Amino acid sequence: MINEIFSIAFITGLIAATLRMSTPIILATLGEIITERAGVLNLGIEGTMLFGAAAGFLTTLATGNLWLGVFVAALGGIVLSLLMAVLAVYFGLSQHVSGLGITLFASGLAMFIYRLAVGSPTVPPVIDPFTPLVIPFLSKIPIIGPSLFSQYSLTYITWALIPIVSIFLFRTRAGLRVRTIGQNPLAADTVGVNVNLTRTLCLAAGGALFGVAGAFLTLAQQNMFLIDVIGGRGWIAIAMTIFGNWNPLMGAAGGLIFGFLDAFQLRLQSLGVDLPFHIFLMIPYLITILALISVSRKATVPAGLLKPYRREEKGG
Amino acid sequence: MISMSIVKRKPLPSWVILVIPVAAVFVTLLITSIPIIIAGGNVFKAYGALFYGALGSKFNLLETFVKASPLVLTGLAVAFAFRARFWNIGAEGQLFAGAIAATWVGVYFTWLPVFLILPLMLLLGFLAGGLWATIPAFLKTKLKVDDVVTTLLLNYVMLHIMGALLFGPLQMPGSAWPRSASIMDSAFYPILIARSRFHFGIIISFVAILAIWFINSKTVFGYQSRGVGINLEAAKFGGINTGMVILKTAIISGGLAGLAGVGEIAAIHHHLMMDISPGYGYTGIVIAMLGNLHPIGVALAAFFFSIISVGAQTMSRVAGIPIYITGIIEGVSLMTMLIFLLLTEYKIRWTKS
Numbered sequence: 297m298i299n300e301i302f303s304i305a306f307i308t309g310l311i312a313a314t315l316r317m318s319t320p321i322i323l324a325t326l327g328e329i330i331t332e333r334a335g336v337l338n339l340g341i342e343g344t345m346l347f348g349a350a351a352g353f354l355t356t357l358a359t360g361n362l363w364l365g366v367f368v369a370a371l372g373g374i375v376l377s378l379l380m381a382v383l384a385v386y387f388g389l390s391q392h393v394s395g396l397g398i399t400l401f402a403s404g405l406a407m408f409i410y411r412l413a414v415g416s417p418t419v420p421p422v423i424d425p426f427t428p429l430v431i432p433f434l435s436k437i438p439i440i441g442p443s444l445f446s447q448y449s450l451t452y453i454t455w456a457l458i459p460i461v462s463i464f465l466f467r468t469r470a471g472l473r474v475r476t477i478g479q480n481p482l483a484a485d486t487v488g489v490n491v492n493l494t495r496t497l498c499l500a501a502g503g504a505l506f507g508v509a510g511a512f513l514t515l516a517q518q519n520m521f522l523i524d525v526i527g528g529r530g531w532i533a534i535a536m537t538i539f540g541n542w543n544p545l546m547g548a549a550g551g552l553i554f555g556f557l558d559a560f561q562l563r564l565q566s567l568g569v570d571l572p573f574h575i576f577l578m579i580p581y582l583i584t585i586l587a588l589i590s591v592s593r594k595a596t597v598p599a600g601l602l603k604p605y606r607r608e609e610k611g612g
Numbered sequence: 613m614i615s616m617s618i619v620k621r622k623p624l625p626s627w628v629i630l631v632i633p634v635a636a637v638f639v640t641l642l643i644t645s646i647p648i649i650i651a652g653g654n655v656f657k658a659y660g661a662l663f664y665g666a667l668g669s670k671f672n673l674l675e676t677f678v679k680a681s682p683l684v685l686t687g688l689a690v691a692f693a694f695r696a697r698f699w700n701i702g703a704e705g706q707l708f709a710g711a712i713a714a715t716w717v718g719v720y721f722t723w724l725p726v727f728l729i730l731p732l733m734l735l736l737g738f739l740a741g742g743l744w745a746t747i748p749a750f751l752k753t754k755l756k757v758d759d760v761v762t763t764l765l766l767n768y769v770m771l772h773i774m775g776a777l778l779f780g781p782l783q784m785p786g787s788a789w790p791r792s793a794s795i796m797d798s799a800f801y802p803i804l805i806a807r808s809r810f811h812f813g814i815i816i817s818f819v820a821i822l823a824i825w826f827i828n829s830k831t832v833f834g835y836q837s838r839g840v841g842i843n844l845e846a847a848k849f850g851g852i853n854t855g856m857v858i859l860k861t862a863i864i865s866g867g868l869a870g871l872a873g874v875g876e877i878a879a880i881h882h883h884l885m886m887d888i889s890p891g892y893g894y895t896g897i898v899i900a901m902l903g904n905l906h907p908i909g910v911a912l913a914a915f916f917f918s919i920i921s922v923g924a925q926t927m928s929r930v931a932g933i934p935i936y937i938t939g940i941i942e943g944v945s946l947m948t949m950l951i952f953l954l955l956t957e958y959k960i961r962w963t964k965s
Contacts, residue, residue: 339760379947386616387952392699392760393901397946400898404939405647411934412651531764538758574775579769585757596897606618 304439310559311443316517318555319451320345320509323538324533325547326454326461327505331377332537333465334498335478336384339395342530343402344376344503345365345510346523350406352415352511353521356423366450373507376402381496388604399530407523425514426450448516450508457505457601462544474498478545478598481605491605506530513514517526528581542598552585554580621959628688628956637916640945645938646683651933658931665926665955666864666919672926674808678879680918682707682889684817685872686896687903687910688824689741693829693865697841698749698858702763703869704893705770709869712774713740714877715782715884718795726798732798733874734816739776742863744770751864767893775886782884792884801879820868825907827864837861869893898946904953917942926932 324341331338338344352369358364376398383394414421427444435445464473473494476484482493509529514521532554540547561576645655666676684930686703693700700706713736721729749759750765777783778790785793799813829832836857848854876888899917903909924938 349846375760383947383950386618387951387954388618389954393946393950396701396894396897397943397950398893400939400946401943404936404941404943408647408934408940411936454786528764528768531761531768535761535765538761557841572779573778574779577775578769578772581765581772583767585751585762585765587752588761589755592751592755595756 298550306563308439308583309444310563311440312447313559313562314552314556315444315451316555317558318530318551319448319454320512320517321532321536321554322458322551323450323454323505323512324530325536325551326457326544327502327509328533328537329540329542329544329547330461330465330474330505331495331498331502332601333478333542333598334474335481335598335603335605336380336499337391337496337534337602338375338377338380338384338499338502338506339392339534340398340402340503341506341533342526342528343399343406344373345513345526345530346400347372347376347406347526348507348510349514349525350410350510351507353423353514354513357413357421360424362423362426362515365515369507369511370504370552373505373510373602377499377503377506378496380503381492381499383493384604385499387497391602391604408522410523412503420520420522422519423515425519431561434448442467447509448512450512450516455593457474458544465544470596471566475598477605478600479580481600481603485605485607490501495605506538509533510536532580532584535588536597539584539587541591541595553587554584557583613870615963617961617963618954618958619961620957624956632952633912633949634738636782636945636949638942639952640881640948643948644937644941647937648766648931648933651937653927653931653933658927658933661927661930662867662923663919665930666923671808672922674805674810676915676918677814678809678811679922680914681811681814681817681879682875683895683899683914683917685820685868685875686892686913687899687914688820688896688907689865689868689872690896691839691900691903691905691907691910692785692824692828692868693745693861694900695841695843696751696837696858696861698861698865699760700745700748700862700865701760701897702745702748702866702893703872704743704889704891705763705767706866706869707873707876707889708767708770708774709740709744709866709895710737710873711877711884711888712777712782713737713870714874715792716794718799718877718882719782719793722796724736729796729798730801730812731917733878734871736868737874738867738958739870741873742865743869745866745869746859749859753858771886772934774884776887778884778886785884790886794883795877799878800882801875809879811875811879813886814877816871816875820871821911822908824868828907833857833860854938869896872896895942898942902949904944916945 324345329342348369351372352365355368356365360412380394380398426448429449431445435441473489477491477494485491513525521593536547536550539550557580561579565573565576648655648658665672667673674803689703690700714733717733717736748759748762751762752759775790782792784791804810836852839852840854840857844854870939895917899910899913902913921938924935927933928935
């Protein structure tokens, strides 16, 4: 068995699967980093992803167009995030509770719409999923060719987004505004930044990424919608945001590690390693908790996180 | 451009607090009639079926109590933790822990005198949930690890521990499925009303409501737990051992969720399986918030949610509305209630600029 683990085919497959399985986690983590940098914790992530998974799947099922599915999933994520903005930004309600409310509502809505659209057939309907985009020449390189350069388009886009989000947050004026709002909304307001509008825009951007992250699972990684398709990946993204210290590069690294553990446990199972598979399924979560413990002491939470911003005004 | 701001309003008369929940429920049902119409249902027929299904006959009403029992316990579990600002999103996993302990006693302790079976199940179920909750509490107080995330992640860890047990030592001999053997008859909760499922666990839920109310309002510990929630630094300065208070709060919170798991085994399923809970732990969070973290509020909110989920089955059968409408109604009711509560303290002012 040791020989099999070190075979080239195994390693190639493992790297490819790691990139594939980390894609939705990284997308969702990037979205959560943007919103939390602006001072809003969006626990609606898990439900928003499920809604994206359902909306994207149903759109593609109806039209046969995969990219239209991705687009609708992003749109659905934006709408749900705007609802989050009304509750948590404009009304200033508890971010914990608003987010969990969104997750409950969005999950219910996703399953409701799915049932309405397809009924309860014995065999769930399937679509023709995305096929890997094999990049000419690069994919011919041994080991890294087949593993890195025959991935889904959405995976390439995700990898492009990591530096883009990073540059946006740390190298642009708009990014500076977002970070200031997350640290000290009063200061941002004083220099004329519209705090609540900026928070809303960040929520919308995050929501779009959550939606697409969900759609990746039903349009690329699988070809059907199952009610437990997200399986806690949204919560993992929340954990990766903290693990990455609200930094896109570090957050993506965390997502990659989680993807690796997930891919590795699947591969060990298929090699017939004699351990209950639930033990393998548990490992990524345990390691995530250990990782959180290791970074907890140096974590620098955005100071304005969880705090609604209201200008002080006399009531009447 | 018109801008919106939220400003404090003068205190409203106290009867408003009684009207608010009723108004919130009304507005919720108004909003959720939209998906019912989209699903092609007749709104009046659908809601009629919902309320008849939950309250319309003696049997239906008793079923609503049966369904409310675990929701009361997980709701209390979350409310008690949130009151101390211990963000326990882990009631689902603590419920699993309680269910596993109950199954273990109910299947293997056949040598024990019959009258000790139920007390031992309750005790170990409470402890299993409670001890599982001390892990995030310890990580929060000693290592400053975010409790929202750890409690969430630990739900999945416990789910997979349960899976490993159900494919391993707890699996029913000869079964290929992840299910345990049935518990012995003496481990069943007694049925209290003939020809129904109204069981002993419902009494436990009532006792839990009273016990949490008593702890909250009549004991030093309840006072300390609240103090830690309001202002951790002040509580520390006032000489309260805050770490210990949070740890004890976690044990009680997790223990209550564990009891919900015991109930599902001893009263409903009589064996352990992977889908032992349809998300009772997560629904408990919403119930705790709807009940404003107060035990009486939690009881009422749990009963309301029970009406929705029992009634939705009838609605689904009679009016053809997918059962998942329950999640929509629950989510909308939470948002509506929060906005209504906000509007009792603040008002919205639109200003042109």
